[in-house]
Structure formats: structure tokens, C-alpha cells
Amino acid sequence: QMAALLALVLAGSAGASAPGMRSDMRIGFIGVGTLSEAIVRGVCSLDAGSRPAAITLSPRGAKRSQALAADLAHAGVSVAASNQDVVSASDVVFLCVLPQQAEEVLSSLDFDDRRHVLVSCVSTSRAESLTAWARLPSTRVMRAMPLPAVSERRGATALWPGHHAQGVVALFDALGEAVQCDSEQELLALTATTSLMGQLYDQLAAAQGWLEATGVQPNRARRYLTALYAGALANAAADGDAAAAAPGAPGSGADVGLAVFEQLVAEQTPGGINEQVICRMRDAGASQALHDGLDTVHARLTGASRPPSSSAARSRN
Secondary structure (H helix, E strand, O other), X not given: OHHHHHHHHHHOOOOOOOOOOOOOOEEEEEOOOHXXXXXXXXXXXXXXXXXXXXXXXXXXXXXXXHHHHHHOXXXXXXXXXXXXXXXXXXXXXXXXXXXXXXXXXXXXXOOOOOOOEEEEOOOOOOHHHHHHHHOOOHHHEEEEEOOHHHHHOOEEEEEEOOOOOXXXXXXXXXXXEEEEOOOHHHHHHHHHHOOHHHHHHHHHHHHHHHHHHOOOOHHHHHHHHHHHHHHHHHHHHHHHHHHHHOOOOOOOOOOOOOOHHHHHHHOOOOOOHHHHHHHHHHHOOHHHHHHHHHHHHHHHHHOOOOOOOOHHHHHHO
């Protein structure tokens, strides 16, 4: 419930159709885990005329695949006998296996470079490697980083490149919002910030624990904190949209780098309780710890030998 609510605030209302997505498109999934299931459920919740013609699941994760196909057979979901059968039945193939499995899986498959588009949801496999393993031209390989909230059509999905597979872009737009990156480096930077979800939940859990220790009922504490954070995010989203649309804002608003969050921080009442906690957290090094955490995740995603320095965080602490 919390993930769906927060994603709703960030992505806005999702429609039930997918303009721009071919209705005859056939999609397949190699590796059926939590993320694949989220995408499939989100796609199957679209209007019948907007869904792909067929959705084929691999036998990897057989128990989940069979259960998903049984639940969504009415939407054209089925389980193939092998990974190659998934490829043969699909135009767009989503790779959702563990990073250490990607090379072995792709190297064993035969793709048609005139038909297939490979969409990798594997966080650490670079496009150059995916292209070599699948023996596909670079114009037939995409990387996408969807989040579980796509199951509710509320998730933001960073992807790159998007210009040669607009049907895939349209699909993720229908599942919330497709964020087309200018480079693989930008994709990886955005992907690193998805690691903040767990930290957010941990912060909420700590706040709920504190409320319970003061005598607040657990369910009341949970509901209050969910609404509190959702309201704050809605305020930030509204302020950002208004700033981007204001007269004199550069570009179309899509590339506007406005310091909305910093402005919201500056608006906190001097000497008030919000400023008190901000100062306490900064004095404890919370902002620097966040930047350092993102540095280590980014280094892991990019394969860098050492993370960059977070000088921006130090200047704010």
C-alpha cells in the first residue's frame, strides 16, 4: 500500500490505455521473478485493446510462471517450454534474470536481428555486453529499470535508448512514466537512486517505532506516516511542475534543473521543529552518508574501481 501510494504521488494518474504501442506486439519474459510479475500484471490491467497480443513466460521460476499464467490466461499469458520458445513467440523479449546469469542465458538463444528487440532489466549488465551476448545490433538492445509499482501502473521506469523502440516506451508510459535517458551513464545514475526506497522504508519504520514507543497505536502510526510522506511528496511534485511551467523556464520543462527541493528546505520556519530535525540530521552526517551510499551503489552499477567524491553533500553538512 505504501509503495503504491508514494509511486502514485510521484508518477501521477496512470491511464488504462497505451497510445503508441502496437496491439499486435508480442512480448516475452526470460526469468519470472518479482519484477517480471509486476510488469506482466501492470500490462494485463490495461484495456484489452491496448494490451500486447500475447505475453509468453519462460519456465525459469516455474512455480511463479505457472501461477501467473493461470491467473492471467484471459489476457493472453502463457508459459513456454523453454527460453528459446519465448524468443520465438515474441517480438520484444524482456531479460529479467540475475546479473550472473545474463551472459549464459543470452549466449544460448537465437535472436532475429530483423524482428527482435531485447529489453534488459538486469541492473549491472552494460549494453555493450548485452549486444555481444545476444549477437544483436545495438539498435535492437535496450536497458530498462522498472520498479515494482508498475504492477499498479504507477511506476517510473528509466530506459535507454528509447528512440528505436517507441512501442516499448509507450508500454512503460502506460505503466506509469517512461523516463528516456540521454545516455547509459544517465540511466545508471537514476538507477542508483532506486536504492533509496529501502532507506525510505527504514526511516518510516524507525519513525513508526518511535510513535509506538510514545503510545500511538501501530496501525494509526502507519497510516499517519504514509499520509504525511505522501502529502509532502505531492507538495514537492506540484511545486516542481509549477516551476517548470512558469514563464521564462528554460526549454520545455523536461530538462529544467530547478532547485525545488532545496527551496522547500529553505522555506522551513527558522527555529521551528522541521529545521531542528534537519540540523540534527546534518550534524549527524546523514546527508553525507546518503551521498556515500549512492556513490557505492553507482560504483557497483558502473564497475568503477572507486566511487566519486560527494563534495556537494559535504558542502551542505
